[in-house]
Amino acid sequence: MQSPKFSVGDFVASMNQTLEYAYTGVVVEGEVESFKVNQGKFVFFNLKDDKASVGCFMMVFALRVPLEDGMKIEVRARPKLTQFGKFSLTIEAIRPVGEGSIKKSFELLKAKLDAEGLFAPERKRTLPSIPRTVGVISSMQSAGYADFMKIADERWGGVSFRVYHTTVQGIDAPDDIVKAINFFNQLAEPVDALVVIRGGGSADDLAAFNDETLVRAIAASRTPTLVGVGHEIDTTLSDLVADVRAATPSNAAQLLLPDKRDTSEHVRYMMSRLTPRIVRVCEQRSDHVRMQLNSAQTALTEQVSHVETKIRHISQLLSQYNPAIVLRRGYAIVRGDMRAGGVIDIEMDNVRLTAEVHTYDEKR
Amino acid sequence: MTKKDNPTIEEKIAMLEQKVAWFDGDEFALEQAMDRYDEAQKLADEIQVELADLKNTIERVNLTEG
Numbered sequence: 207m208q209s210p211k212f213s214v215g216d217f218v219a220s221m222n223q224t225l226e227y228a229y230t231g232v233v234v235e236g237e238v239e240s241f242k243v244n245q246g247k248f249v250f251f252n253l254k255d256d257k258a259s260v261g262c263f264m265m266v267f268a269l270r271v272p273l274e275d276g277m278k279i280e281v282r283a284r285p286k287l288t289q290f291g292k293f294s295l296t297i298e299a300i301r302p303v304g305e306g307s308i309k310k311s312f313e314l315l316k317a318k319l320d321a322e323g324l325f326a327p328e329r330k331r332t333l334p335s336i337p338r339t340v341g342v343i344s345s346m347q348s349a350g351y352a353d354f355m356k357i358a359d360e361r362w363g364g365v366s367f368r369v370y371h372t373t374v375q376g377i378d379a380p381d382d383i384v385k386a387i388n389f390f391n392q393l394a395e396p397v398d399a400l401v402v403i404r405g406g407g408s409a410d411d412l413a414a415f416n417d418e419t420l421v422r423a424i425a426a427s428r429t430p431t432l433v434g435v436g437h438e439i440d441t442t443l444s445d446l447v448a449d450v451r452a453a454t455p456s457n458a459a460q461l462l463l464p465d466k467r468d469t470s471e472h473v474r475y476m477m478s479r480l481t482p483r484i485v486r487v488c489e490q491r492s493d494h495v496r497m498q499l500n501s502a503q504t505a506l507t508e509q510v511s512h513v514e515t516k517i518r519h520i521s522q523l524l525s526q527y528n529p530a531i532v533l534r535r536g537y538a539i540v541r542g543d544m545r546a547g548g549v550i551d552i553e554m555d556n557v558r559l560t561a562e563v564h565t566y567d568e569k570r
Numbered sequence: 571m572t573k574k575d576n577p578t579i580e581e582k583i584a585m586l587e588q589k590v591a592w593f594d595g596d597e598f599a600l601e602q603a604m605d606r607y608d609e610a611q612k613l614a615d616e617i618q619v620e621l622a623d624l625k626n627t628i629e630r631v632n633l634t635e636g
Contacts (some may be wrong), residue, residue, distance in 0.1 A: 336580050346630065355628070363624025364579065368631045389631065466621045469583065473621075476590045477614045483593045484603050491600065 350405025
């Protein structure tokens with residue numbers, strides 16, 4: 207059998223065709239080595255393990271997680287032979303793996319986005335008090351989604367939930383979620399709130415929510431966002447950039463919707479205040495009438511007492527003019543002929559006398 | 571049908587709050603209190619019924635995917 211003969215260019219092209227046919231996309235895990243960015247546009251690094259090392263290339267705009275030498279990552283890439291005969295991986299997506307790398311990547315990206323002000327409290331918008339339409343981005347098969355819907359149904363009704371089913375972990379999850387965010391933001395009739403939820407998982411499972419493009423998409427959302435990812439102890443950059451952060455999917459439902467039991471109680475409470483209010487006003491009116499009556503009665507009593515006092519006083523005064531009382535004080539009434547030699551009657555308190563006038567002199 | 575003809579439950583709650591506020595306000599008149607009370611009670615009953623009956627709806631928007 208004769209060996210095929212190529213020009214160098216054809217050989218490289220043929221090799222690339224074979225590679226493309228055999229490996230439309232590969233996922234490779236390894237440690238970053240010799241990371242560098244050339245001309246602000248091209249990213250180069252090696253991916254290595256204890257047995258081998260392979261060169262990697264990507265455009266800087268596609269780099270969605272911060273990289274540093276020593277970080278352990280998983281890449282989705284296309285293998286390629288360059289025109290210089292060098293074998294490399296053209297990277298399509300990267301995600302850090304392992305607790306140390308995820309944490310390192312998280313801290314680097316957090317510092318970068320924080321410096322841009324993406325997490326600033328003044329950027330946060332409030333959610334509508336009772337949303338009518340809610341966009342939900344989640345995996346409909348996940349426990350987190352089920353928890354969210356269960357609590358939402360318990361708390362409130364009449365909400366139209368429009369669910370965009372996505373993957374919520376793995377290398378494709380960030381793009382899926384970004385696509386969903388864009389879908390909701392391009393609706394002619396936007397939803398009132400956008401909720402991104404995912405239940406608990408390992409740091410590796412939740413790493414998708416630390417993707418820079420996803421974080422920026424949440425920050426740029428026209429619709430107010432609520433993110434509830436993982437358990438209470440988990441924090442992702444998507445949580446930090448959201449308008450409202452929920453500790454869990456269940457908590458997201460609690461933050462999004464009022465509790466109809468509380469509302470029902472509030473309505474009952476409002477009504478319960480009305481009857482006492484009416485009764486209170488009736489009592490106030492009754493008290494007022496009673497007070498008026500009392501005042502009238504008091505005034506009348508005072509008037510009567512005043513008249514009685516006056517009558518008593520006049521009566522006492524009159525009694526002073528009673529002749530009998532004057533006689534009792536030692537005076538006498540003299541009647542008769544008041545001339546010398548005349549006969550007069552003298553009436554005293556307890557005796558009557560008849561006497562003859564001995565002298566009669568006018569007082570001057 | 572206009573929004574006024576078919577108020578939402580939030581609007582009904584706001585209306586009830588307004589009616590209840592009348593009882594605490596300066597415009598309160600005992601002569602009108604019973605009629606106002608009946609109106610408020612009717613609205614409160616409507617709200618309670620709606621709270622019990624309202625159901626959420628779920629629609630998957632990307633049916634062709636996943």
